Amino acid sequence: xxxxxxxxxxxxxxxxxxxxxxxxxxxxxxxxxxxxxxxxxxxxxxxxxxxxxxxxxxxxxxxxxxxxxxxxxxxxxxxxxxxxxxxxxxxxxxxxxxxxxxxxxxxxxxxxxxxxxxxxxxxxxxxxxxxxxxxxxxxxxxxxxxxxxxxxxxxxxxxxxxxxxxxxxxxxxxxxxxxxxxxxxxxxxxxxxxxxxxxxxxxxxxxxxxxxxxxxxxxxxxxxxxxxxxxxxxxxxxxxxxxxxxxxxxxxxxxxxxxxxxxxxxxxxxxxxxxxxxxxxxxxxxxxxxxxxxxxxxxxxxxxxxxxxxxxxxxxxxxxxxxxxxxxxxxxxxxxxxxxxxxxxxxxxxxxxxxxxxxxxxxxxxxxxxxxxxxxxxxxxxxxxxxxxxxxxxxxxxxxxxxxxxxxxxxxxxxxxxxxxxxxxxxxxxxxxxxxxxxxxxxxxxxxxxxxxxxxxxxxxxxxxxxxxxxxxxxxxxxxxxxxxx
Numbered sequence: 001x002x003x004x005x006x007x008x009x010x011x012x013x014x015x016x017x018x019x020x021x022x023x024x025x026x027x028x029x030x031x032x033x034x035x036x037x038x039x040x041x042x043x044x045x046x047x048x049x050x051x052x053x054x055x056x057x058x059x060x061x062x063x064x065x066x067x068x069x070x071x072x073x074x075x076x077x078x079x080x081x082x083x084x085x086x087x088x089x090x091x092x093x094x095x096x097x098x099x100x101x102x103x104x105x106x107x108x109x110x111x112x113x114x115x116x117x118x119x120x121x122x123x124x125x126x127x128x129x130x131x132x133x134x135x136x137x138x139x140x141x142x143x144x145x146x147x148x149x150x151x152x153x154x155x156x157x158x159x160x161x162x163x164x165x166x167x168x169x170x171x172x173x174x175x176x177x178x179x180x181x182x183x184x185x186x187x188x189x190x191x192x193x194x195x196x197x198x199x200x201x202x203x204x205x206x207x208x209x210x211x212x213x214x215x216x217x218x219x220x221x222x223x224x225x226x227x228x229x230x231x232x233x234x235x236x237x238x239x240x241x242x243x244x245x246x247x248x249x250x251x252x253x254x255x256x257x258x259x260x261x262x263x264x265x266x267x268x269x270x271x272x273x274x275x276x277x278x279x280x281x282x283x284x285x286x287x288x289x290x291x292x293x294x295x296x297x298x299x300x301x302x303x304x305x306x307x308x309x310x311x312x313x314x315x316x317x318x319x320x321x322x323x324x325x326x327x328x329x330x331x332x333x334x335x336x337x338x339x340x341x342x343x344x345x346x347x348x349x350x351x352x353x354x355x356x357x358x359x360x361x362x363x364x365x366x367x368x369x370x371x372x373x374x375x376x377x378x379x380x381x382x383x384x385x386x387x388x389x390x391x392x393x394x395x396x397x398x399x400x401x402x403x404x405x406x407x408x409x410x411x412x413x414x415x416x417x418x419x420x421x422x423x424x425x426x427x428x429x430x431x432x433x434x435x436x437x438x439x440x441x442x443x444x445x446x447x448x449x450x451x452x453x454x455x456x457x458x459x460x461x462x463x464x465x466x467x468x469x470x471x472x473x474x475x476x477x478x479x480x481x482x483x484x485x486x
Contacts, residue, residue: 004194005271007172007187010180010263015369017390018047018179021478024375025384031369037484047392048365049074053184054140054173055103056215058191062244063135065102065128069121069152070142075105102132108144117150125159129166135245136167136196146174169195180366181392182263182342185214188240189268192248202253209256209299210278211236212265216344220433225260225286228436232300232308252276256302260285261343262374263366284374285343286435287427287443288351289317289324290381316437324354327444330451332356337402339363339412340427346374348411348427353381355444360405361387363398363412389478399466400477409451421461425450 010016015031019039022030030036051074059066068075104127106112106120121139128137137159139152156168169191173184189212211225222238229236237250257269257280269280283298284291293313300309334357338348345364352359359382367390378386391397395416402410402422410417414424425446433439 005190005268007190008183008267009178010183010186010366010368011178013368013370015367015372016180017367018365018392019481020367020388020390021481022388023385024379024388027367027388028372028375028379031367031372036367039481039483041394041480042482043480045394045396047179048181049175050178050181050184050187051140051142051173051175053181054171054188055184057185057188057240058138058171059103060215060242061136061240061248062242064138065104065132065134065136066138066140067104067106067121067124067128068140068142069106069108069117069124069145069150070140071108071144072105074142075103075107102128102134104128106145108142113144113148116148117145118155121145121150121152121155122159125155125168129163134166136169138191139168139170141170141172141174143175146172146176167195179392182366185264186267189265192240192251193268193271196245196248197251200249200252202249204255205235205250205253206255207234207303208250208254209234209236209258209303210251210254210269210272211238211258211260212269213238213241213260214264214341214343215241216341216428217241217260217435218430218433220429220431221435221439224433224435224439228286228292228296228312229299231312232296232303232305234299234303234305252278254278256280256299258283258299258302261341262346262371263342266370284350285347286439287344287347288354288440289320289437290354291347291350292316292436292440320437320441323441324444327441327448328356330448331444334358334408334451335360336409336411337361337363337405337407339398339410342366342371344427346371346378349378350381351427351440351443352411352447353378354440355447357409357447358382359386360407361389361401363389363391365392366390395466396468396472397477397480399468400473400475403473404477409447411447416466418457419460419464419466421454421458423450423454424457 015036017038019041104124106124108117112120139156141152152170156170160168171187171191173187226236257272257278259265259282266282272278273280279302281298281302283295286292286295296309300306336352336357337360338345340348342364345362349359410422410424413426417424427434427443434443
C-alpha cells in the first residue's frame, strides 16, 4: 500500500531563524555552535503567506483546476501574483491561445464560517468539473477553512470515488501553518507524489534530469538552462511551472534530480533519492559566472559529464571576457546592498563579486544551518563582516539601514528604495535570460545603467516620501527585534 509523504514545516529545520541580525561571521559561528536562537519582532509589517507559494507552484499546471477553499481575498492574491506572471510566461512561449488558467474560490462568507463550508466546497467542485473537465483538481485550504475544521480530505475522497478519471488532490497550506513561506512549495510537491505519482515505477529515460525551478524563473531562463544542459548531453524535465500531467509522471523516470534554488524542492528530491534511488544535487541558481560554474559542475559530477562541462565552461567564459572587462571598469570597487529570496540572494551576492563589487548587507527571509556553506562562500568573496538582516518583508528596517549604509547601488525589488534616491535595479526579468554566462553580461549592464542613470530615483526622492516619520531614520533600524536572553 502506498505510504504518503508527511507534511513538515521548515520552521523546525536546524538553526532556523526568521528574525535575526548580525555579521555573517557572527551568525555562522553561532549556528555552528548550535547556539543561534531565533529572535522575534515586537512589530512586523507583514510576512508572506505559505498558501501563495502553493498557488504559485501549482497554478500553471496544464489540464488542472485550482479550488481555493477560502474567502475571496486569498484567491485574489493568487490571481494577482500567479495568473499575471503565467500570462507573460505563455506569451513568451508563443502560446497565448493555450487556454486560460482555471482558479476558483469557494468565497467563504460569514454564513459558512459559522455553519461550515463543505457544502460550498462541493458546489465549487461541481462547477469546476462541469466547466473545465480537468485531469487534476487541487483543493487548497486556507486559514479560515482550517480554523472552522472543514475536512477537505474527506470531500476529496468522496469526489474521487464519484469521478475516478480525475485526480482530487488536497493541499493543506493554511497560512498560520508556518512562518517560512517556502513550506508552501514543499506542500505542493508532496501533492504530486501523494495523489498523482503514488507508487508509479516508469522506465528510466537515459540522460533525463528533473530540474525543479520556482515560479519566478522565466521562460527565457528555462531555455538557457536547457541550452547549457544540452551542451553537456543532458535533457531537462523542468517542473512544476507549466508542466503537464505527463511531465509529472516522468519524475521517477529521471536519472538525476537538481533543485535550481537552495530552498526549492530540496526536501522532495531527498524523498526521491530514498524511494527511487535517484541521485541529486542542491547547488545554486546559475546567476553570474561563479554560480554557473558551480551549477554546471554539480550536475556534471552527478552525470559523469565533467569533461564536457569543463570544455563548455571554458568556451562560454572566453566568449564573454572582453565585454565583462568593460563592465568591470565601471562596477569594480562599488558597494551594494541586496534584498532577495534566499537562493536568488546568494546568487546576486556572488554575481556582484564577479563584477568586482563588495557586499555591504544582505536582507534574506530566513537563515538556517543548511545555508552555512553558501554564506561561507560569500565570505570568501566579500569578507566576513557584511551584515545579514534576516527579515521577510520588513521594509521599515531596510529603509532605515540603507540610508545609514548609503550603498552605491541596491539590488532587489526597488519600488520603495527608489524613493530614497539610491541607484537601484533587480535581477528578476520575465523577458530576458538572467542565467548563465550570457545573463551575467545582461545583469552587469543593468547594474552599470542603474549607477549611471539615477535621475529618476533622485526626482522621486524630491517629490515623494516613504510612509515613515523622519524620526525613524535616527533610530536603530533593529529596535523592534527582541533577542532571546542567553
